[in-house]
Amino acid sequence: GAVVSQHPSWVICKSGTSVKIECRSLDFQATTMFWYRQFPKQSLMLMATSNEGSKATYEQGVEKDKFLINHASLTLSTLTVTSAHPEDSSFYICSARTTSGSPNEQFFGPGTRLTVL
């Protein structure tokens, strides 16, 4: 149980286009999802916290107009990278927190590798 999926697993896009990444909790409901970014051979940096039905809370230094987050249901959150540029190339990982069972544990998705040409 407690599986989180991401789609797509990798994506290549042209500079200036927008890319949407989905994060789904497959077998549980998640009121809160988190989006992280990981640069090559570096640690994960929290970008934003997404609560179902409300606006996301962004970490300092993260452009909310560039990284649009929508958490429309208890099983789905999306991250849209708008007007992507090569510096946005990274590994994006989401996590979801359960609403029951082990509320203190976050379950991580497999990540989405974004390459902007």
Add this chain to the structure above:
Amino acid sequence: GNSVTQMEGPVTLSEEAFLTINCTYTATGYPSLFWYVQYPGEGLQLLLKATKADDKGSNKGFEATYRKETTSFHLEKGSVQVSDSAVYFCALKTSYDKVIFGPGTSLSVIP
């Protein structure tokens, strides 16, 4: 503020060697502590966790004890295997539910 420090890698060990990856933290209050593992090209998997002082987390032969007096959560394994080659992240979770990761330690186990 809250932060996590890990020993720098990469760490290279021979199969069946003893592994220690040091982790220390700075936090207000009483955070939960975690070790996550990331295999090449994959996302993070929770390896083990401890939620209060003196708790020992264990899984797949790995162990770590929550030491409040030394603010440490060192990861150990008595005999590593090639399949343990991965990047290991120490992390803490604050009372606001944010997970803060250490920089990660890359482990390579050679036959």
